[in-house]
Amino acid sequence: MTDATTAKPIVIGVTGGTASGKTTVSHAIFDHFADDSVLLLAQDAYYNDQSDMTIEQRRAVNYDHPLAFDTPRLIADLKKLLHYQAVEVPVYDYKILNRSDKVIVQQPRDVIILEGILILDDPKLRDLMDIKVFVDTDDDVRVIRRIQRDIRERGRTLDNVIDQYLTTVKPMYHQFVEPTKRYADLIVPEGGQNQVAIDLLVTKVRAILTARGK
Ligand code: ADP
Ligand code: C5P
Numbered sequence: 001m002t003d004a005t006t007a008k009p010i011v012i013g014v015t016g017g018t019a020s021g022k023t024t025v026s027h028a029i030f031d032h033f034a035d036d037s038v039l040l041l042a043q044d045a046y047y048n049d050q051s052d053m054t055i056e057q058r059r060a061v062n063y064d065h066p067l068a069f070d071t072p073r074l075i076a077d078l079k080k081l082l083h084y085q086a087v088e089v090p091v092y093d094y095k096i097l098n099r100s101d102k103v104i105v106q107q108p109r110d111v112i113i114l115e116g117i118l119i120l121d122d123p124k125l126r127d128l129m130d131i132k133v134f135v136d137t138d139d140d141v142r143v144i145r146r147i148q149r150d151i152r153e154r155g156r157t158l159d160n161v162i163d164q165y166l167t168t169v170k171p172m173y174h175q176f177v178e179p180t181k182r183y184a185d186l187i188v189p190e191g192g193q194n195q196v197a198i199d200l201l202v203t204k205v206r207a208i209l210t211a212r213g214k
Contacts, residue, residue: 013129
């Protein structure tokens with residue numbers, strides 16, 4: 001890792017609708033660098049602390065609205081990482097609809113990949129990013145992937161997923177997520193399968209690191 005006096009880490013923001021392939025793209029970039037040079041950070045870890053709410057109250061929350069996130073904490077943590085300081089990242093648990101009582105201590109790295117549905121919505125957060133990517137996958141493909149994933153990995157039923165999709169996920173996508181596409185430097189169709197876009201991003205990050213003498 002680099003001396004704190006030389007330069008700040010590079011922040012790559014990867015956004016797009018639910019199940020568009022943000023995590024897949026982020027991991028594909030991660031895999032091209034040495035283990036200790038890239039930090040993957042998920043906006044989901046920064047959903048609000050809901051420990052004082054009942055499970056019924058948590059089920060009623062709109063998780064696709066910007067106010068569902070503890071954005072001040074995410075900004076504060078990102079600023080610490082930009083100063084090469086370690087942070088304590090909350091661990092989110094979709095099954096209890098809350099962060100768990102654990103945190104993961106993340107060491108600073110030269111490249112930070114921040115992925116999430118609403119990372120480009122807040123200008124203060126957006127301004128911390130060097131490269132902004134929007135993963136653009138058709139809505140029908142995303143909803144199919146989401147049904148499969150949420151039943152398999154997030155403890156949901158088919159009815160839950162469909163109901164949530166129609167009441168909040170879809171309208172919030174059109175109101176808040178899709179409009180942030182205009183801030184993207186790069187729009188990547190079909191995220192995880194788009195090897196050309198991933199290679200371009202890796203090349204760009206390497207060029208920035210090299211220019212900074214890293
Ligand atoms: P996001 O982080 O945007 O929610 P993920 O990368 O986690 O999306 O992908 C959502 C789901 O779709 C996962 O189960 C993943 O394995 C699957 N998936 C992602 N990209 C593809 C792809 N190109 N083809 C098929 N399935 C994919
Ligand atoms: O990984 P992905 O980008 O799909 O994660 C964001 C999605 O997680 C949001 O669309 C939101 O509806 C969903 N979510 C959820 N339940 C929670 C927290 C988030 O369904 N408790």
